[in-house]
Amino acid sequence: MSRLDRLRHKLSEQGIEAFLISRPANCCYLSGFDGEGFLLLTRDRAYLFTDFRYAEQAREQAPSFDLVQVRGELSKWLPEWVSELGIRQLGLEGDDLSLNTYRKLAERILSLNPPPELVPTSGVVEALRAVKDEDEIEKLGRAASLAEAALRWASEFLRPGMEERKVAWELEKFLRENGSEELPFEIIVASGPNSALPHARPTSRLLLEGEPVIIDLGTRVQGYCGDLTRTFFLGRPRGEFERIYRLVQEAQTVALEGIRSGMTGEEADGLARKVIEGAGYGEAFGHGLGHGVGLEVHEAPRLGPESKDVLEEGMVFTLEPGIYLEGRGGVRLEDMVVLRRGKVCKLVEVEERHDRHQRAS
Numbered sequence: 001m002s003r004l005d006r007l008r009h010k011l012s013e014q015g016i017e018a019f020l021i022s023r024p025a026n027c028c029y030l031s032g033f034d035g036e037g038f039l040l041l042t043r044d045r046a047y048l049f050t051d052f053r054y055a056e057q058a059r060e061q062a063p064s065f066d067l068v069q070v071r072g073e074l075s076k077w078l079p080e081w082v083s084e085l086g087i088r089q090l091g092l093e094g095d096d097l098s099l100n101t102y103r104k105l106a107e108r109i110l111s112l113n114p115p116p117e118l119v120p121t122s123g124v125v126e127a128l129r130a131v132k133d134e135d136e137i138e139k140l141g142r143a144a145s146l147a148e149a150a151l152r153w154a155s156e157f158l159r160p161g162m163e164e165r166k167v168a169w170e171l172e173k174f175l176r177e178n179g180s181e182e183l184p185f186e187i188i189v190a191s192g193p194n195s196a197l198p199h200a201r202p203t204s205r206l207l208l209e210g211e212p213v214i215i216d217l218g219t220r221v222q223g224y225c226g227d228l229t230r231t232f233f234l235g236r237p238r239g240e241f242e243r244i245y246r247l248v249q250e251a252q253t254v255a256l257e258g259i260r261s262g263m264t265g266e267e268a269d270g271l272a273r274k275v276i277e278g279a280g281y282g283e284a285f286g287h288g289l290g291h292g293v294g295l296e297v298h299e300a301p302r303l304g305p306e307s308k309d310v311l312e313e314g315m316v317f318t319l320e321p322g323i324y325l326e327g328r329g330g331v332r333l334e335d336m337v338v339l340r341r342g343k344v345c346k347l348v349e350v351e352e353r354h355d356r357h358q359r360a361s
Helices: 003-013 024-031 052-061 074-084 099-109 124-129 134-157 164-177 192-196 241-258 265-278 347-360
Strands: 018-021 038-041 046-050 066-069 089-093 117-121 188-191 212-221 224-233 290-292 299-303 316-319 322-325 329-332 335-340 343-346
Touching (some): 024 124, 074 099, 124 299, 134 164, 134 224, 134 335, 188 192, 192 329, 224 241, 224 329, 224 335, 241 265, 241 343, 343 347
Parallel strands (some): 018 089
Antiparallel strands (some): 322 329
16 A cells, blocks of 8 residues: 555544645655645645745656645645635644644635635654655665764774864764765764763863763665764773663663564663663653654654553664763663564664675575
């Protein structure tokens, strides 16, 4: 069943007659078009609305869609199409449209005669995207392998006295020169006390011997993201950080070995959290265990306390336990995994096996 057919089936179950897709990643997932535009899906037609700048690109990337060139903001042209197509009920991506855009659109559409019903939705396409097909898993594997290569390279050139910003710049150059498209987020290089900030930005601080250095980087290959983190030490770890590193490593291993299909994100998170809490560092693990990765670097499913997302075959997500001691430093390890045959395995290992198979054949 195609992606559009699966979406139509999902919409039919919710009683939605037509659906406007506005989120760029969802548009790309359904059509292949990665420019600026909107999709309108009815029971038997699929339209792609964009302006003059992207028309030729849309023809090439989404040949199965009816291309419509438009001008101006959404509220200027969409009501005419809703009226012309006789749409009585229109689903909208409530998580994406701004309040102002929705108000303007609602004002125009509800003035039609008869006025169609507007139905804000949440996570409809995102739920489909959460389960990857083999082509997506292959692209994600290549993105993860590129991230792994960059981190291995970093382990060879890191030296005391290097500036965090310089390290980040060298890694960005490596990634772009080795095939990454636009990076999905700014590379994190955080040393010493800065590594206690989970989303630290690189600074002019110099790397010092014995301190933790967290490097968290993302890649993008054919639109799909990679997201890996390593913690390095230049020389022997100071103080309790050697023990903390081993605890984080153990927490990730327990999650790798224990996660099964059908678990909730909360249950998966609890596997790693139990290890860290049992060692007395529960308060220092303040974020969830992981998140889905795909066309966006953060997407469904979510692995964390109170997450009811159910883990299914084909999902790709991160496992990234961490311990952060305020003012002193932190440790985080992050790998991407795929859920297959009921268990998870590291995506880099899947890609390496695929490469060996390709060379052998």
